[in-house]
Amino acid sequence: MVIDERNKEQTKGIKVINNPLNNNEFVTLHSLTKSYGAFRALDSISLGIKEGEIFGYIGPNGAGKTTTMKILVGLITDFQGEVSIGGFEVPRRKDEIHKLLGYLPQNVAFQEWRTVNQALKTFGKLSGLSDSKVDERIPEILGLLGLDDARQKKVSQLSGGMIQKVGLAQALLHEPKLLVLDEPLGGLDPMSRFQFKDIVLKLAKKGTTILFSSHILSDVQDVADRIGIISHGKIRQIGTLNELKAHLSSQKIVQVLLSYASDKWQEFGAIRHVESVEQPSPGRVLVYLEMGSDEDQVFNNIVQIIVKTGIRVRGVTLLEPSLDEIYLKYVSEAEN
Amino acid sequence: MKTGLLFVDELHGFYKSKVMVFLWIGLPIITLLVRFISAGNSGQNISFTLISALVVSSIGGTLASVMLAVFIINEKNRHVYDLFLIRPLKRRDIILAKFFSVYTCVAIASFIAILAGILTDYITAGSLSTVVLSNTGQSLVTSLSMIAVSCAAGVLIGVASPSVLVGAILVIYGGNQISVIPLIPALFNIQNATIFTILLASAVASGLLFVAVSLFESKQF
Numbered sequence: 173m174v175i176d177e178r179n180k181e182q183t184k185g186i187k188v189i190n191n192p193l194n195n196n197e198f199v200t201l202h203s204l205t206k207s208y209g210a211f212r213a214l215d216s217i218s219l220g221i222k223e224g225e226i227f228g229y230i231g232p233n234g235a236g237k238t239t240t241m242k243i244l245v246g247l248i249t250d251f252q253g254e255v256s257i258g259g260f261e262v263p264r265r266k267d268e269i270h271k272l273l274g275y276l277p278q279n280v281a282f283q284e285w286r287t288v289n290q291a292l293k294t295f296g297k298l299s300g301l302s303d304s305k306v307d308e309r310i311p312e313i314l315g316l317l318g319l320d321d322a323r324q325k326k327v328s329q330l331s332g333g334m335i336q337k338v339g340l341a342q343a344l345l346h347e348p349k350l351l352v353l354d355e356p357l358g359g360l361d362p363m364s365r366f367q368f369k370d371i372v373l374k375l376a377k378k379g380t381t382i383l384f385s386s387h388i389l390s391d392v393q394d395v396a397d398r399i400g401i402i403s404h405g406k407i408r409q410i411g412t413l414n415e416l417k418a419h420l421s422s423q424k425i426v427q428v429l430l431s432y433a434s435d436k437w438q439e440f441g442a443i444r445h446v447e448s449v450e451q452p453s454p455g456r457v458l459v460y461l462e463m464g465s466d467e468d469q470v471f472n473n474i475v476q477i478i479v480k481t482g483i484r485v486r487g488v489t490l491l492e493p494s495l496d497e498i499y500l501k502y503v504s505e506a507e508n
Numbered sequence: 509m510k511t512g513l514l515f516v517d518e519l520h521g522f523y524k525s526k527v528m529v530f531l532w533i534g535l536p537i538i539t540l541l542v543r544f545i546s547a548g549n550s551g552q553n554i555s556f557t558l559i560s561a562l563v564v565s566s567i568g569g570t571l572a573s574v575m576l577a578v579f580i581i582n583e584k585n586r587h588v589y590d591l592f593l594i595r596p597l598k599r600r601d602i603i604l605a606k607f608f609s610v611y612t613c614v615a616i617a618s619f620i621a622i623l624a625g626i627l628t629d630y631i632t633a634g635s636l637s638t639v640v641l642s643n644t645g646q647s648l649v650t651s652l653s654m655i656a657v658s659c660a661a662g663v664l665i666g667v668a669s670p671s672v673l674v675g676a677i678l679v680i681y682g683g684n685q686i687s688v689i690p691l692i693p694a695l696f697n698i699q700n701a702t703i704f705t706i707l708l709a710s711a712v713a714s715g716l717l718f719v720a721v722s723l724f725e726s727k728q729f
Contacts (some may be wrong), residue, residue, distance in 0.1 A: 245594045249729040270596040281586040285521040294517050298510060298595040
């Protein structure tokens with residue numbers, strides 16, 4: 173009953189595709205509100221993340237992503253609403269929560285006198301690992317992140333990308349059940365980003381729940397099971413990438429790439445359920461479908477015309493909105 | 509209780525820091541220089557141990573409190589504590605470990621400097637009277653008491669101050685004023701002044717640390 177009421181409340185004013193509030197969620201945020209003076213950084217946001225799920229959290233600068241994460245990990249304790257991790261209320265049960273948690277802040281920083289080894293040893297022990305376990309895990313994690321050679325280096329001697337990796341190492345060291353990663357890919361080279369995504373996918377397969385934010389939408393698209401879009405402190409949309417695409421009320425468009433310039437493409441306009449046809453650049457024809465039309469039928473008719481007229485084509489594709497387009501749509505809607 | 513672990517950890521960082529290297533080596537050298545200059549100028553036979561104690565408490569206390577305040581403000585502003593605060597430990601452990609590690613380092617440095625004073629007095633005078641030794645002990649207690657209050661003030665200012673500049677000014681002008689509180693029993697010639705000095709310094713330092721910990725506990729990072 174409580175969940176039903178929460179669901180009703182959550183659906184007020186925002187679109188919820190896949191209601192996340194169910195029993196197997198590991199992280200729950202309900203009506204979370206945080207204000208800094210008159211500025212409302214988070215405005216009654218509710219979301220749930222299932223165990224073993226990778227949740228991508230995206231939004232423009234200042235949208236409230238970092239604030240949400242800081243509340244989750246217990247760095248900000250002054251807020252309204254309910255937050256729980258693994259059934260433990262945040263921040264009241266912080267001792268239990270902190271044992272479950274790995275966190276990589278947006279701008280990770282270490283005391284500069286530390287070597288990588290010293291830093292990881294300290295954080296490992298503080299997380300409750302025994303001396304022998306710490307000694308076993310450090311080379312394992314550093315090897316995984318390609319940091320073997322950096323073990324005895326001082327943190328002050330490392331590049332920004334390497335510090336970011338050490339930050340990730342300290343978050344993974346104690347094998348937490350929940351990983352909260354705030355912009356983990358910032359400053360990483362393409363190879364490291366690939367490694368990171370691989371690690372994240374493997375961890376999720378083992379049952380680790382992962383919440384991560386990023387501005388690099390293609391990376392979010394690659395790994396996230398579900399995506400939440402936040403803007404101006406409010407959740408604008410939550411769902412899988414396919415759900416977000418399906419829900420985006422944009423017009424369906426078929427793109428036909430011609431092998432050479434020909435004006436026979438205008439015949440596509442005669443197809444039933446085609447609203448209009450245009451050629452925005454030579455050889456690239458866009459066929460706009462009427463809302464609610466069957467794209468498979470129109471697709472078939474386009475192919476028939478191609479065969480009948482003998483136009484040579486390089487490809488016929490149904491254009492789907494990218495995550496960038498989805499993101500821009502919801503964020504600009506919020507702006508307006 | 510992770511204070512012990514953090515204490516050892518912070519000691520690793522502090523004992524080889526530039527400021528501490530200055531205190532380890534520089535403090536005894538400065539006391540020797542002061543002794544040489546004062547002996548040449550005044551012509552008075554001032555106990556070198558007394559000079560050592562004065563130098564130790566003024567330079568050591570100031571440097572320790574500034575160092576503590578600056579370290580804490582820097583680490584706070586760079587979000588170094590974020591990675592500590594998300595682990596199962598009490599926030600007070602971080603603050604107390606920092607205080608005790610710096611205090612331990614400065615206490616050892618002070619002991620070395622005062623020991624240098626005793627040795628110099630022994631070499632120049634040929635022997636050490638019980639009065640000199642008693643004065644030395646008293647000087648050491650006074651120095652360590654003043655340094656404890658200075659360090660606690662440094663921690664409080666470090667936690668409360670938003671910028672390094674403000675923090676450094678507050679420590680130099682405010683922290684040092686507070687650090688003379690343990691001298692009150694000696695100034696008023698109270699009986700058992702040494703014991704009262706220790707008690708007073710412990711009370712003031714504990715009070716300052718309590719406020720610092722309370723502020724740190726409620727801080728939003």
